[in-house]
Amino acid sequence: MIPDNDLPSPLWVFGYGSLLWNPGFEVAEERLARLDGYHRAFCMSSIHHRGTEERPGLVLALDAEKDASCQGVALRVMPGQEPEVLAALRERELISSAYFEAVVTLHAEGHAPFLALAYVIDREHVQYCGGLTLERQAEIIAHAHGGRGPNTEYLFNTADHLAELGIADPDLAWLAARLRNEA
Template sequence: MSSDHVADHALVREGFWVFGYGSLMWNPGFEFAERHPAVLMDYARSFCMWSIHHRGSPEVPGLVLALDAEPGAACHGLAFRIGPEVAAQALADLRDRELVSSAYLERVVTLRLSDGRDVAALAYVVDPEHVQYTGPLSLERQAEVIAGACGGRGPNCDYLFSTAEHLAELGMEDIELTQLSDMVRRRLKI
């Protein structure tokens, strides 16, 4: 087991929470026992990772969202509780999906649920030392990349649009993602 992975035995035996802040919110890909709006402090959601698999290619990289450490920031998303009966398969599926390259690090973070509880949860955060980490990019540059990239899971713009729309539907609109969506639609004339 890599040092970047959380100990499997407790997760599988007891079940676990996982934080969705991008596509996990609208396409979790696992069975869950509970789902709650949640906030993760000191991290920001941003298009700060090159995608060479799911939403881009090595030749034409796309961008995907990642959690980037930022003191004082608050990232709104969804917390999913995965029960012990499906935990082993869910954990394997999450790792296959999120750890396709070593650009994400699996971490245990503390989430504040909408009902006031604090829970320990898995989260996939960007490794700022990894070659796929972009650092800050202007919205204009993000729009340019997202409008032109496509990967194994489809057009990069679909990922952006779905995430922005689901956040808005959940009452967690991310103004920057909404602005970026508008910029990409104008570029694509849709």
């Protein structure tokens, strides 16, 4: 965990998955933003929120890749609510230590680069599962269900919200279309 005094001020959080459609906190400002050096990928086994230890699901993570970039949304936390928001985000995102906190530089049209908090996959963690084919991802997502509901719900909500924002993610669009056709 990053010490609170090393976090950016104002506090921005980078949303690229469920934070896009369920931030869990009051958002003071929202900006479409790009993070360089990472891509959005279903590369984390979910044993709590969207799967179980017996039947893990998949959730999205920021996976480091030299020439990649990830489009998402920067979410500014309401001033004065930072301690409560951080506590809730840490409880939600750091449930199994597969993610780690990182301060990253975001780029948004019409704004100077700015710092934000992001949750990034730890490639050394046992839940890291990068490199799965899209077909294998679809098989896992189709059958997983965890404490926050079906894995397909997570996929559909994220893919739909990305489309609403005008953010193209061909892999998520393919997965969503593939699994909607099975329903």
